[in-house]
Amino acid sequence: MHTLTLSPLHPVFAAEVQGIDLRQPTDADLAAEIEAAMDEFAVLVFRDQVLDESQQMAFTRALGPVDMGLLKVLQRRSRFKEAGMIDISNVDLESQILARDDPRLITMLANQLWHSDSSFKQPSAKYSLLLACILPEQGGETEFADMRAAYAALPDDVTAEIEGLIAEHSAFHSRVRLGDQQYTPEDLAKYPSVEWPVVRLHPGSRRKTLFIGAHAARILERPVPEGRLLLADLLEHATQRQFVYRHTWRPGDLVIWDNRAVLHRGRRYDLSQRRELRRSTVEDVRV
Numbered sequence: 001m002h003t004l005t006l007s008p009l010h011p012v013f014a015a016e017v018q019g020i021d022l023r024q025p026t027d028a029d030l031a032a033e034i035e036a037a038m039d040e041f042a043v044l045v046f047r048d049q050v051l052d053e054s055q056q057m058a059f060t061r062a063l064g065p066v067d068m069g070l071l072k073v074l075q076r077r078s079r080f081k082e083a084g085m086i087d088i089s090n091v092d093l094e095s096q097i098l099a100r101d102d103p104r105l106i107t108m109l110a111n112q113l114w115h116s117d118s119s120f121k122q123p124s125a126k127y128s129l130l131l132a133c134i135l136p137e138q139g140g141e142t143e144f145a146d147m148r149a150a151y152a153a154l155p156d157d158v159t160a161e162i163e164g165l166i167a168e169h170s171a172f173h174s175r176v177r178l179g180d181q182q183y184t185p186e187d188l189a190k191y192p193s194v195e196w197p198v199v200r201l202h203p204g205s206r207r208k209t210l211f212i213g214a215h216a217a218r219i220l221e222r223p224v225p226e227g228r229l230l231l232a233d234l235l236e237h238a239t240q241r242q243f244v245y246r247h248t249w250r251p252g253d254l255v256i257w258d259n260r261a262v263l264h265r266g267r268r269y270d271l272s273q274r275r276e277l278r279r280s281t282v283e284d285v286r287v
Helices: 030-042 053-063 106-109 147-152 155-160 173-177 186-192 224-238
Strands: 005-008 015-018 043-046 088-089 125-134 142-146 166-169 196-199 200-201 206-210 217-219 244-247 254-258 262-266 276-284
Touching: 005 043, 015 030, 030 043, 030 053, 030 244, 030 254, 043 244, 053 125, 053 276, 106 173, 125 224, 142 147, 147 206, 224 244, 254 262
Parallel strands: 015 043
Antiparallel strands: 005 015, 043 254, 088 276, 125 254, 125 276, 142 244, 142 262, 166 196, 166 217, 200 206
16 A cells, blocks of 8 residues: 655645656556545646656556547647657657747647646546656746635635536637637537536535636626626636645656646746647546
8 A cells, every 4th residue: 555745835735745656557556545635635746757658658547548638639740659648848740949930839828828628628637747858947837726725715796606607618719819720620620619617516525616717718698708707807816826836847747737626827938948848638537
């Protein structure tokens, strides 16, 4: 039986895990301990993890089925041999740094908006696992906002107002906001909009959470302007500093977060400097 050693990183969530080598196979006991820790902390940081693609994907599969996300639309070819590995980098297929005006960079820039991975599909994402490989000299941190704590801090009149509201989530809403027009009608048809409650019950912690972010395009049964302003107000509340953990990356950091409990965003960095991370994702399939 494993026993995780956890050191909190923030007053309300996020913890660093010590003493685990993720190159080793993850058995059912360890996977269960990690899930219990995720239910409590929502973000776990594993330092000094020198994983190859196969090892990262093996660990991902130990936590659940792989979520392919937008790979079939945005990344028809990949630098990676493992299906389901997502390139969070500013380089092309030949590992050359992309020009600032390259349309392919928009996908990376969209990561700088607050979002929950794969909220644009059903099932959405459960966990995301991001491994830092090559980092710029400064910038490029990742921030996480605890949607459980944010919900708990809402005034009673707001919680009453938003209970039962449904938001429409679109894979392309955030990218269109950034001027991305590269999608064909066939691309758009692969991911039609989906609907999610604005308030959800997290299945592990049994805590209510806000389920919002950059993919939330509108609120059903409300005029679009009114709904979008409400979503903007909720996002402003939920991303106040007291709910946010900022992770400063080191090479070999692997961070896991629960997309059902937190939003995340990347921070700005010098796009002329190489930044390479790779992400694998667990789909939220409940047995």
